[in-house]
Amino acid sequence: MNATHLVDLRAELARQGLGGFIVPRADEHLGEYVPAGAERLRWLTGFTGSAGLAVVLADRAAVFTDGRYMLQLAAQTDPALWERRHIIDEPPPAWIAGHAPGARIGYDPLLISEEALQRYSDAGLAMVPVERNPVDAIWTDRPPAPLQPAEPHPLELAGRSSEQKREEVAAALRTAKQDAAVITDPASVAWLLNIRGSDVPYTPFALGFAIVHADAGCELFMAPQKLPPRTREWLGNAVSVQDRDVLAGALARLAGKRVRVDAAGSPIWFAQTLRVAGAEVVAEMDPCMLPKACKNAVEQQGARNAHARDAVAVCRFLHWLESASGRESELSAAAHLLALREDVPGFRGESFPAISGAGEDGAIIHYRVTAETDRTLRADEPYLIDSGAQYCDGTTDITRTVWMGPGAPPPALRDRFTRVLKGHIAMATLVFPQGVAGAHLDGFARAALWQAGLDYDHGTGHGVGSYLSVHEGPVSLSRAARPVPLAAGMILSNEPGFYAPGEYGIRLENLLLVQPADTPASVKPFLRFETLTLAPFDTRLLDRALLTQGEIAWLDAYHARVLAEVGPNLAAEQRVWLAAACARLGP
Incomplete structure (x- = not known):
């Protein structure tokens, strides 16, 4: 953590016309363990805990975490720059409402769920989506995205084939009269497709997104260089592989469809993009979560x-x-x-x-x-x-x-x-x-x-x-x-x-x-x-x-x-x- 980071961020917020900004610990998958290039909270504040967020206003800033990390938060952050708050006892929406009523508060739609964003709106805050994350705009030496290969997870360890799992998920979608489901949790993608990876520390998955359709077809959005020939063969013809960059277009093709999105576990960007395209968004839990558990x-x-x-x-x-x-x-x-x-x-x-x-x-x-x-x-x-x-x-x-x-x-x-x-x-x-x-x-x-x-x-x-x-x-x-x-x-x-x-x-x-x-x-x-x-x-x-x-x-x-x-x-x-x-x- 460098004190100039906070100064530079406030200057960027002013340039974007924002009175404040939320900096979550999460990445675009809202995960606990994130790649180095998504460690925005750590870069900005010095706090290394796996749960928390920062709020930066024009004249004050705070870091919030839960009871597991309060002592760590006090040890790792500068009290001259950051207030330390218990996220349960003093929720961020209430804190912002008390200190910046009426301010335009920016958020990155890829880093917050619809359910979480609703808590800020319910507090009467003017929440503004940003096109470019202000932290990314000033983090000049940000590490690149990881490109470790995704590997097959063999059937003798998985117990069920990917085809069986996709059909189970598809059957649940058909029962619910839903046409597709957006899967943003890399652990769900790993379970569904029987693959593992090493893109983040401690958790063996490869970062990517998927869309599962009611016919059991699946679209995987992952950097192609992460999928060697043996993994592509393992996935089979029913799983199409596309780069992450074409995800918005794939969501647009779901216009007129009923699409399940986990309102608590997926970034709100997905629901926003689908609604703009004319799809009906159904807020329901990731269909892989229960069978995976x-x-x-x-x-x-x-x-x-x-x-x-x-x-x-x-x-x-x-x-x-x-x-x-x-x-x-x-x-x-x-x-x-x-x-x-x-x-x-x-x-x-x-x-x-x-x-x-x-x-x-x-x-x-x-x-x-x-x-x-x-x-x-x-x-x-x-x-x-x-x-x-x-x-x-x-x-x-x-x-x-x-x-x-x-x-x-x-x-x-x-x-x-x-x-x-x-x-x-x-x-x-x-x-x-x-x-x-x-x-x-x-x-x-x-x-x-x-x-x-x-x-x-x-x-x-x-x-x-x-x-x-x-x-x-x-x-x-x-x-x-x-x-x-x-x-x-x-x-x-x-x-x-x-x-x-x-x-x-x-x-x-x-x-x-x-x-x-x-x-x-x-x-x-x-x-x-x-x-x-x-x-x-x-x-x-x-x-x-x-x-x-x-x-x-x-x-x-x-x-x-x-x-x-x-x-x-x-x-x-x-x-x-x-x-x-x-x-x-x-x-």
Whole structure:
């Protein structure tokens, strides 16, 4: 971040006749992980979090993010230039309305959804689409768009052919009497066409757009040089390939048609362009989202296999941590875990940058250690490591909070850790009826904390893809979740936490697979969770008096499974350590 960037942006806004401008974190796909050339928020403000936006007015500016990133936001932005605001407690539309009533506020129609834009209009703001993004106009050394090749994702990993998936989507369109659907999420494109790529860090997709038609035909809009001959052959004749530059013309050809566009997940540019062309826009969820989230049997087994292999690397790392205090740092610990994963068959990369936070850094929910912030792992403090991997057959995400010893953890820390674990167990053991959404379940993970007047400022869980995004919609375990019911085959994280700013953070995360539940007495179908992640919890941090017999039984059974499934793949010294870490608590 350079202070002159803000000065230059204000000059460009004045030139375009604007009183303000919105700078989202998203790219034209509204994604979490974006290529370097779309990191406008980072370039302008210095904030590197994966969620947030900036608002620049003529005389003041603010950066907004959620509770995961507030401490990071304070550390990375200049308070002389930027106000820091919690995006839930003080939404940007209200902030703009309070400070710039009547001003013409610019927005890039490729970087905001119709649903999000509506919130600004509802606040009485005069929203103005720009033809050229003002940030792009002043960012003279902006990196070019990535051109990494898109590769086939084989059927033995995908489980269903692209033809089958396209027909499923087309059938849904025909049932809804819709002629086509615009697909702007690259993860949906990757799932639909059984391709993967490396255009952005951590998420294996190739950036592009698609239009799926009710006859199961598909138009793919992607730079031709990203599609080598083997990938074009893989796509087949039913998928036409065109450059991104002709997308507007393709939308114009849908004049008179009923076209589905996800109002929450697609840039408003698509709906605006279609309406100008004379198409009827139907605001409905991306038709790939639900079938992509409900993993088929092959993908479910792939997830189990990936987690089993990943668990070996994680357990080796946790054993290594036993002697790490005083000699290793946050950076070196994260690097060691990555090195262990790189030896795992099928490893393709991290699924997100590892959150490696010792002591007070663990309280920064999405802390990203740098050379400037790196510090030693000290004795007698907690250490939080949240990490994950992309394997060819699945995506992992695990968090453990570990006591570095050799002394005894303080009672208050043990109390908080145990309450977080109680919430984790409560979620893992839930049985619930079909039709229940994530917002209905979130409170189960918080109950033990709530009883002590405590809480955490993030959702309890997010969806996870199948060798795709580690944060996948449309469901999550959160009070802010979409009202989309959970369904068999979905994979979600279970990650309650507690954070004492300036002292420590606690988070305990496994991934869960939604499965049908065997409830013979019920007159309606029920669902349950299958735990995929395999790694011990640090029982040194437990206050056993707070655990019920049922919770102890669950923990003992889980640890017995970890020992049985992971132990045989470890070296002798590591197996001895794992046996001790998984020792029974109950009789």
